[in-house]
Amino acid sequence: MDFDRIKMHDMGMTSDNGEEEIDAAGGPETMTIAEFNRACLVGAFTTDDGVGYYGTAEQESGEIVPVDGSASDRDGHAFTHIWWYGK
DSSP states (O other): OOOGGGGGGGSBBBBBEEEEEETEEEOOOOEHHHHHHHHHHTTSSOOOTTTEEEOOOOOOEEOOOOOOOOOOTTTTSSSOOEEEOOO
């Protein structure tokens, strides 16, 4: 993903006319921690948009991730991904 030029509708959060869309699959978006941090730093994800959880590519942990670009692999855990649930 190229988060330098991201638009909210590119993340499936709004339609082209600005109306909120709902993910048809109803599931979370998963991404690496680095991708999530870049998205947060350019404002693609905020606490008003949803909630993210640390995890791996296969499973979420239930531990909420900060939405400020400071997510890390959490010492002592094998977290590699973020599971993002948009509103």
